[in-house]
Each structure stands twice: as C-alpha cells, then as structure tokens.
Amino acid sequence: GCAQVPRYEWVYEKNISLDGISPVGLVVTENGIWIADSDHNRIVKTDFSGQILESYDDLQRPMHLGYYENTLYFPE
Numbered sequence: 001g002c003a004q005v006p007r008y009e010w011v012y013e014k015n016i017s018l019d020g021i022s023p024v025g026l027v028v029t030e031n032g033i034w035i036a037d038s039d040h041n042r043i044v045k046t047d048f049s050g051q052i053l054e055s056y057d058d059l060q061r062p063m064h065l066g067y068y069e070n071t072l073y074f075p076e
Contacts, residue, residue: 016048
C-alpha cells in the first residue's frame with residue numbers, strides 16, 4: 001500500500017512587512033523564516049515579525065529553498 005502523506009492547509013494569520021527584501025521562495029521553521037531574496041542575491045532569515053536575524057550575501061540568484069533535519073538547502 002501507499003503511505004499517507006499529511007496535508008497541510010495555509011491559513012492567513014497576519015501580514016509581515018519585509019522592507020528591503022524581495023521574496024521569491026521561503027521556508028518556515030520553528031525559529032524563523034528563511035527567504036530567498038534573488039533581487040539582492042542573498043538568503044535572509046527573519047523572525048516572525050520580519051526583523052532580519054541572519055543574511056548570507058553574494059549568492060547567484062537563489063530562489064528555491066528546502067529545509068530538512070535542521071539544514072537549509074538551496075541551489076545556487
């Protein structure tokens with residue numbers, strides 16, 4: 001038989017201001033939101049109010065993000 005894959009449904013909760021960030025991909029983790037900002041060639045991590053916690057710059061147009069076992073993955 002096939003394993004059942006859990007279904008998740010997005011529910012609107014609030015707007016988060018991302019001044020200076022142009023999101024094209026994101027991953028929500030238990031301690032923040034990782035955002036691919038390809039307009040600025042970087043990946044940033046924000047808290048749940050939009051404040052930048054970490055930034056990795058000088059990337060080659062990062063877009064797609066994945067997160068597995070506490071590791072962030074992205075093609076460059």
